[in-house]
Amino acid sequence: MTARYTARHRTNVVATALALAATTVGLGWLALILGSLLWQGFSGLSLRVFTEMTPPPGSSGGLLNPIVGSLILTVLAVAIGTPVGILAGTYLAEYGRHDRLSSVVRFINDILLSAPSIVVGLFIYEIMVAPMGHFSGWAGGVALAMLVIPVVVRTTEDMLTLVPNALREAATSIGLPRSLTITRICYRAARAGMVTGVLLAVARISGETAPLLFTSLNNQFWSPNLNAPMASLPVVIFQFALSPYKDWQSLAWTGALIITLAVLALSITARALVPSGKQS
Amino acid sequence: MDPARRRSVVDVALQEAGVVSVEGAAARAKVLDRLRLGDAAFRQMTRAAAVGVLLLLSGVIVSLVAGSLPAFRTFGFGFLVSERWNPVTDNFGALPAIYGTVLTSAIAMLIAVPVGLMIAFFLTELCPPWLRRPIGIAIELLAGVPSIIYGIWGLFIFAPFLQGTLQPFLIGTLGHVPGIAALFSGPPYGIGMLTAGLILAIMVLPFVTSISRDVFEAVPPVLKEAAYGVGCTTWEVVRYVVLPYARVGVIGGVMLGLGRALGETMAVTFVIGNAHRISASLLAPGTTISATIANEFTEAVGDLYTSSLIALGLILFVITFIVLAVARYMLMRIERRIG
Numbered sequence: 001m002t003a004r005y006t007a008r009h010r011t012n013v014v015a016t017a018l019a020l021a022a023t024t025v026g027l028g029w030l031a032l033i034l035g036s037l038l039w040q041g042f043s044g045l046s047l048r049v050f051t052e053m054t055p056p057p058g059s060s061g062g063l064l065n066p067i068v069g070s071l072i073l074t075v076l077a078v079a080i081g082t083p084v085g086i087l088a089g090t091y092l093a094e095y096g097r098h099d100r101l102s103s104v105v106r107f108i109n110d111i112l113l114s115a116p117s118i119v120v121g122l123f124i125y126e127i128m129v130a131p132m133g134h135f136s137g138w139a140g141g142v143a144l145a146m147l148v149i150p151v152v153v154r155t156t157e158d159m160l161t162l163v164p165n166a167l168r169e170a171a172t173s174i175g176l177p178r179s180l181t182i183t184r185i186c187y188r189a190a191r192a193g194m195v196t197g198v199l200l201a202v203a204r205i206s207g208e209t210a211p212l213l214f215t216s217l218n219n220q221f222w223s224p225n226l227n228a229p230m231a232s233l234p235v236v237i238f239q240f241a242l243s244p245y246k247d248w249q250s251l252a253w254t255g256a257l258i259i260t261l262a263v264l265a266l267s268i269t270a271r272a273l274v275p276s277g278k279q280s
Numbered sequence: 281m282d283p284a285r286r287r288s289v290v291d292v293a294l295q296e297a298g299v300v301s302v303e304g305a306a307a308r309a310k311v312l313d314r315l316r317l318g319d320a321a322f323r324q325m326t327r328a329a330a331v332g333v334l335l336l337l338s339g340v341i342v343s344l345v346a347g348s349l350p351a352f353r354t355f356g357f358g359f360l361v362s363e364r365w366n367p368v369t370d371n372f373g374a375l376p377a378i379y380g381t382v383l384t385s386a387i388a389m390l391i392a393v394p395v396g397l398m399i400a401f402f403l404t405e406l407c408p409p410w411l412r413r414p415i416g417i418a419i420e421l422l423a424g425v426p427s428i429i430y431g432i433w434g435l436f437i438f439a440p441f442l443q444g445t446l447q448p449f450l451i452g453t454l455g456h457v458p459g460i461a462a463l464f465s466g467p468p469y470g471i472g473m474l475t476a477g478l479i480l481a482i483m484v485l486p487f488v489t490s491i492s493r494d495v496f497e498a499v500p501p502v503l504k505e506a507a508y509g510v511g512c513t514t515w516e517v518v519r520y521v522v523l524p525y526a527r528v529g530v531i532g533g534v535m536l537g538l539g540r541a542l543g544e545t546m547a548v549t550f551v552i553g554n555a556h557r558i559s560a561s562l563l564a565p566g567t568t569i570s571a572t573i574a575n576e577f578t579e580a581v582g583d584l585y586t587s588s589l590i591a592l593g594l595i596l597f598v599i600t601f602i603v604l605a606v607a608r609y610m611l612m613r614i615e616r617r618i619g
Contacts, residue, residue, distance in 0.1 A: 022398035025395070027418065087328075087330075088329035110608045125577075256428065
């Protein structure tokens with residue numbers, strides 16, 4: 001009996017130690033990545049990064065055009081994706097909470113949420129780039145919008161579902177039509193959560209590279225023209241990191257740092273917007 | 281109908297009482313009509329957007345199938361099992377890319393799942409409460425770090441490190457063990473299948489951890505308390521009460537992570553080596569479906585080359601679709617049980 005007890009105790013100690021080790025190693029590893037990112041990225045960070053264009057190989061320069069390109073593409077994607085996402089999420093939560101269409105859409109949306117983004121790039125290439133005959137900022141924006149939509153649909157639906165029914169009943173009882181109940185009452189009640197959804201979507205797309213590789217491509221020069229290929233931070237990082245030039249590699253690290261800081265800032269803001277009791 | 285004549289009982293009543301004039305009633309009916317129209321329009325707009333989401337997915341499938349038709353027409357079923365990839369002679373086969381995709385994801389899950397489960401175990405049972413929230417938040421933030429960051433880190437820091445330490449060690453030790461020697465043969469390149477698998481493991485670790493933790497936390501405390509009450513150790517509670525109860529959810533979470541790993545592009549493209557061959561050695565360079573597309577699509581000349589790459593995309597989409605569908609189904613089951 002004692003031997004058995006000792007064995008059980010030993011197993012428990014070993015398992016506990018393993019769990020501790022796993023946590024230390026897992027978190028340590030991730031900390032290591034962020035640490036080396038900070039180290040490498042900050043060493044190349046200077047004002048020139050934000051004021052100069054991407055340089056030709058062998059000379060120094062900045063990341064102004066890809067930063068601006070990324071901003072334009074993100075704004076475009078949010079402008080296209082958010083309305084569609086909010087409307088679809090509204091249908092799921094308000095009109096068809098239990099109908100067949102909604103359950104299918106919900107399922108498909110979940111699939112789109114984690115579908116490989118490179119496939120989205122291929123799709124947009126097929127329907128936009130190939131017919132238009134050239135790569136363009138429009139195509140990149142639409143590709144990113146396809147990644148925005150599922151995130152916004154999901155959070156909009158979740159947040160609208162949290163709005164108490166009493167609010168809707170009260171609005172209806174004073175004669176407010178349904179559309180106004182939704183836009184004036186429910187949206188207002190769920191606003192923080194819906195903004196969070198958009199912020200999360202922006203965080204998601206700001207580092208996406210794969211769907212941009214063959215939609216907006218890249219551009220060495222200053223070009224805010226949406227009909228032409230457009231530079232973006234992730235694609236420039238990809239190109240520069242794989243190049244043999246030291247200057248380019250160092251710029252790639254700096255770009256990676258900028259993206260990571262932006263994404264972390266966005267996720268933290270999004271988290272702060274939603275009261276901690278609501279999530280989890 | 282003339283809006284002035286469409287008066288409700290209320291309007292008539294009010295008018296009888298001398299409160300509202302005929303013009304007032306007409307204006308009121310007009311407003312009501314506009315509201316009714318707006319209501320219907322808004323409803324149809326939301327419905328159209330919901331249908332639009334469906335159309336997006338069907339659009340993806342249709343366009344991929346259409347784009348890959350030339351490749352499948354030329355190579356037939358052989359495309360899936362052929363090992364050749366030669367742009368010069370226009371001869372393509374998907375097997376090396378499929379093999380690389382499956383192998384790197386398998387390595388990733390082999391590492392990420394046990395580690396992720398152990399971290400979830402730590403977070404739910406062992407961790408002091410004040411530490412629980414910070415660690416949980418850190419893990420969720422890390423799940424949002426873009427994959428290109430993992431890729432660039434893998435290329436510049438992790439691969440050279442592996443080349444200098446782990447890989448020579450593996451070749452020196454496991455490389456001489458009969459049976460598995462072939463897995464660890466060849467020179468230490470730094471980049472290759474094993475490196476890509478390890479990077480993927482780090483990348484999916486936050487996903488697996490946060491979902492497992494959520495599922496573990498959903499286990500009713502009564503069950504755990506009962507187990508502790510009859511004298512179980514912490515490990516026994518987790519192993520025999522929490523894990524069986526949370527099994528479906530954990531499998532769903534793992535499948536979700538697997539879906540990410542299979543479709544992941546940037547973290548892999550940097551460190552896989554882009555070699556279209558199937559090597560026995562884990563240390564050798566290879567390729568995955570997504571890495572092939574990312575590396576070659578813009579440089580592909582000729583319809584057959586492009587079409588073959590799109591066909592690869594279709595294969596990837598089908599694989600991930602199945603994996604994600606199963607994951608969602610499993611997670612839906614556990615949600616129903618909790619809710």
